[in-house]
Amino acid sequence: MTGQTNLQTITDMTVWHLQLPVNARRDHGIGSVEHVVDIVVLGLRSEDGTWGYGEASSWSVFTGSAEASYAALNRYIRPLVVGQSLADRARIMENASYAVAHCTEAKAALETALLDLQGRLSGLPVWALLGGRCRDTIPLSCSIADPDFDRDLDLMERIKADGLRIIKLKTGFKGHDFDLMRLERLRTDYPEFAIRVDYNQGLHASDALACVRDVAGFKPDFIEQPVKAHLYDLMADIRAQIDVPLLADESVFGPEDMGRAIRERIADGVSIKIMKSGGLTRAQTVARMAASAGMSAYGGDMFEAGLAHLAGTHMIAATPEITLGCEFYQASYFLVEDILEQPFEVRDGQVVVPEASGLGGTPDTGKLDHFAINKATE
Numbered sequence: 001m002t003g004q005t006n007l008q009t010i011t012d013m014t015v016w017h018l019q020l021p022v023n024a025r026r027d028h029g030i031g032s033v034e035h036v037v038d039i040v041v042l043g044l045r046s047e048d049g050t051w052g053y054g055e056a057s058s059w060s061v062f063t064g065s066a067e068a069s070y071a072a073l074n075r076y077i078r079p080l081v082v083g084q085s086l087a088d089r090a091r092i093m094e095n096a097s098y099a100v101a102h103c104t105e106a107k108a109a110l111e112t113a114l115l116d117l118q119g120r121l122s123g124l125p126v127w128a129l130l131g132g133r134c135r136d137t138i139p140l141s142c143s144i145a146d147p148d149f150d151r152d153l154d155l156m157e158r159i160k161a162d163g164l165r166i167i168k169l170k171t172g173f174k175g176h177d178f179d180l181m182r183l184e185r186l187r188t189d190y191p192e193f194a195i196r197v198d199y200n201q202g203l204h205a206s207d208a209l210a211c212v213r214d215v216a217g218f219k220p221d222f223i224e225q226p227v228k229a230h231l232y233d234l235m236a237d238i239r240a241q242i243d244v245p246l247l248a249d250e251s252v253f254g255p256e257d258m259g260r261a262i263r264e265r266i267a268d269g270v271s272i273k274i275m276k277s278g279g280l281t282r283a284q285t286v287a288r289m290a291a292s293a294g295m296s297a298y299g300g301d302m303f304e305a306g307l308a309h310l311a312g313t314h315m316i317a318a319t320p321e322i323t324l325g326c327e328f329y330q331a332s333y334f335l336v337e338d339i340l341e342q343p344f345e346v347r348d349g350q351v352v353v354p355e356a357s358g359l360g361g362t363p364d365t366g367k368l369d370h371f372a373i374n375k376a377t378e
């Protein structure tokens with residue numbers, strides 16, 4: 001064993017591809033999720049037998065497939081990790097960035113597991129390894145995205161009773177009239193809620209501005225990604241013609257896109273996700289670039305389990321530039337059963353930033369094996 005206990009060698013690596021049952025259908029502008037979500041979990045073990053974990057939450061129509069994340073970790077990244085020292089986290093991440101193109105969720109899982117393991121060995125929470133804490137809680141937004149609106153009204157009652165006061169209405173998948181009807185109803189029946197709107201690229205370029213203008217009349221906090229990710233000019237046009245903040249999500253993955261988004265003035269703010277940026281530190285870079293250009297930042301997520309929520313929570317806890325809360329709702333309100341040993345903690349509508357070392361939560365390995373459709377230990 002090397003000298004310091006927190007700078008041990010990584011001796012083992014396990015990768016699971018899971019399918020987790022969900023309790024409802026979710027429709028977004030770019031696609032739907034029903035029955036199960038696919039995620040990949042990475043486990044890294046140090047010399048003394050301590051484990052650290054990370055999650056890759058892929059969505060095939062957005063960031064890529066779980067199969068790609070699994071292959072990226074198991075085939076291309078494994079040789080760059082096993083046998084390396086935890087002291088060399090930045091070098092491992094740099095090597096991984098070149099070992100396989102894209103696969104940003106796999107790289108997020110890798111950095112999460114490295115930070116979790118180092119945090120556990122050193123007795124520090126992951127937020128401490130990312131620069132220290134700027135907040136103890138994060139306001140939680142829940143997405144309203146069921147094509148059966150009555151089911152979402154049931155969900156509204158549940159989250160209201162739990163103390164949540166932010167929702168994000170998913171739009172652009174079932175017609176403009178359906179979107180306006182739901183906005184009207186939610187504004188009337190739930191005046192205590194802040195409403196955000198997310199099209200997930202769902203509008204056609206030809207009528208995007210007209211639809212967005214109607215929705216802007218309801219004065220949501222922001223309107224997110226109305227058109228296709230690559231339509232930077234149209235995003236800039238829409239932004240210039242509405243008086244509600246426009247957010248970019250699919251248009252901005254990592255720092256490289258953020259630079260272009262700033263130059264071309266496509267948005268007033270950005271949704272930051274560790275699964276898009278390719279890790280927690282790159283997500284922090286995106287947030288700082290946005291803030292330096294006067295843009296706001298929101299803590300977005302993919303269809304995640306609690307392990308990825310924890311990673312995002314630590315990242316946001318150490319990133320003061322992310323001021324619009326988070327959407328880590330799936331572990332509590334979407335998955336039939338989460339993978340963590342202890343529930344992902346939400347109190348009075350706020351995600352609670354963990355105090356314990358590492359991520360402050362551990363996946364139940366019995367559940368990992370139970371929900372696995374593929375697993376590799378070497």
Ligand SMILES: [Mg+2]
Nearest residue numbers: 198224249271
């Ligand atoms: Mg979005």
